[in-house]
Amino acid sequence: MQPVIPQDEFLQRRERVLSRMPQNTVAIVSGHSELTRSNDTEYPFRQNSYFHYLTGFNEPDVVLVLTKIEGQPRSLLFCQNKDPESEVWHGLRLGFHNAVHALAVDEGRDIDSFEDDISELLNGASSVLVLMGEDSVLEAQVRDAIDFLRANERKGYVAPHRIEDLRPTLDAMRQFKSTQELAVMREAARISSDAFKRIMKFCKPGAMEYQLEAELQHEFAMQGAPAPAYGIICGGGANACILHYTDNRDVLHDGDLVLVDAGAEYQGYAADITRTFPINGRFSEEQAMIYN
Numbered sequence: 001m002q003p004v005i006p007q008d009e010f011l012q013r014r015e016r017v018l019s020r021m022p023q024n025t026v027a028i029v030s031g032h033s034e035l036t037r038s039n040d041t042e043y044p045f046r047q048n049s050y051f052h053y054l055t056g057f058n059e060p061d062v063v064l065v066l067t068k069i070e071g072q073p074r075s076l077l078f079c080q081n082k083d084p085e086s087e088v089w090h091g092l093r094l095g096f097h098n099a100v101h102a103l104a105v106d107e108g109r110d111i112d113s114f115e116d117d118i119s120e121l122l123n124g125a126s127s128v129l130v131l132m133g134e135d136s137v138l139e140a141q142v143r144d145a146i147d148f149l150r151a152n153e154r155k156g157y158v159a160p161h162r163i164e165d166l167r168p169t170l171d172a173m174r175q176f177k178s179t180q181e182l183a184v185m186r187e188a189a190r191i192s193s194d195a196f197k198r199i200m201k202f203c204k205p206g207a208m209e210y211q212l213e214a215e216l217q218h219e220f221a222m223q224g225a226p227a228p229a230y231g232i233i234c235g236g237g238a239n240a241c242i243l244h245y246t247d248n249r250d251v252l253h254d255g256d257l258v259l260v261d262a263g264a265e266y267q268g269y270a271a272d273i274t275r276t277f278p279i280n281g282r283f284s285e286e287q288a289m290i291y292n
Helices: 007-020 049-055 084-090 096-103 111-122 136-151 167-174 179-202 209-222 237-241 285-291
Strands: 025-030 036-038 063-069 072-079 107-110 127-130 162-165 233-236 257-262 264-266 273-278
Touching: 007 049, 007 063, 007 072, 007 096, 007 167, 025 049, 025 111, 025 136, 049 063, 049 167, 063 111, 072 096, 072 111, 096 107, 107 111, 111 136, 127 136, 136 162, 179 209, 179 257, 179 264, 179 273, 209 233, 209 257, 233 237, 237 257
Parallel strands: 025 127, 072 107, 127 162
Antiparallel strands: 025 063, 063 072, 233 257, 257 273
16 A cells, blocks of 8 residues: 555644744645646646645645634635536535545635635734745735735724744754655655666667656556656757756667656655666666766
8 A cells, every 4th residue: 555644644734833833923825726738728736835735635726824813723724615517627626615624624715715814814913924935926915914904903903013934934844754754755766766667678779768758657657656746857868968858859879878867756745866877778888987
């Protein structure tokens, strides 16, 4: 059975963030949105790493809010509502009503209400924590909400005094991996290693660079890692000297070496392997000397 990170661990991460937050503080972390590729198709979706670290939730257009007002730690998730018509086209959504149980948050709300609700959530807080520079739209919404609260202080609203960066807190936490995280990372490495063994057996003069890439991606997907961790580099001959060569379109020639830089992403964790090997399976004497 392949390793997974249990939902309890995501809950514990959020609790650690809340325990490190000062009193009367709100932390806001947004996920990514889908990007249109053309007309009605999108690029493959990948969740924001910080949001995934705190929730394990892989839907687009989501926001996590952690509040510590008057000593009461609380988690709130904004996500897309259930929509049968949209789900026919794009797949099932969790829905904010189901988020409470499925993701172990205290409350779920419709993402469409976030812009209206943010002022309410920030009212009474002394500071706001966001991932500075990560989401310009969210930062603008936070600043607009603060401006609204300040403009209405005579009505009893209390605006936060400052906006701070949540990144140092999360970066410090992410440096230390749990037992389950290590198992997932090892699985990403194992899948990637198997894929490299496969292309070394497949590789021969006359094959195409993109065929090595295809063999890698097939092995990743067949073992539960449907996407590579980054753009795959398969450079034969002189192409190996291009540091971030990703065209992968040339023929592999007898007597040349091929450099392959690739890694599987499994459950949000990435492997990264680079190997150089002879296309025909045998190093020349000079190649072997340089390689060693």
